Amino acid sequence: IADFACVGARVVVELDGAHHDEQVDADELRTLLMQSCGWLVLRFANNRLDDDDNLERVLGEIGDACEMG
Numbered sequence: 001i002a003d004f005a006c007v008g009a010r011v012v013v014e015l016d017g018a019h020h021d022e023q024v025d026a027d028e029l030r031t032l033l034m035q036s037c038g039w040l041v042l043r044f045a046n047n048r049l050d051d052d053d054n055l056e057r058v059l060g061e062i063g064d065a066c067e068m069g
Contacts, residue, residue: 002034009066014043040065 004013012034016027031041042065048054 005039006066009068010039011062011065012039012041013062014041015046015049016043017046 002012003015005011006013014027014031027043031043034041042062044058048058
């Protein structure tokens with residue numbers, strides 16, 4: 001289960017909290033699986049969303065990926 005997805009653009013957005021530090025291999029496997037099915041996977045650490053400037057950058061990256069998808 002992905003955190004968010006734009007089905008039309010085939011873009012998945014994963015927000016990684018601290019618990020992802022303990023499951024790096026599992027996350028990499030999930031990413032590879034989704035990519036093998038034609039999805040672009042974007043991963044962002046939760047702390048990148050802590051302030052408005054970072055949030056705007058992350059939203060820009062997601063928007064750019066969806067436009068290209």
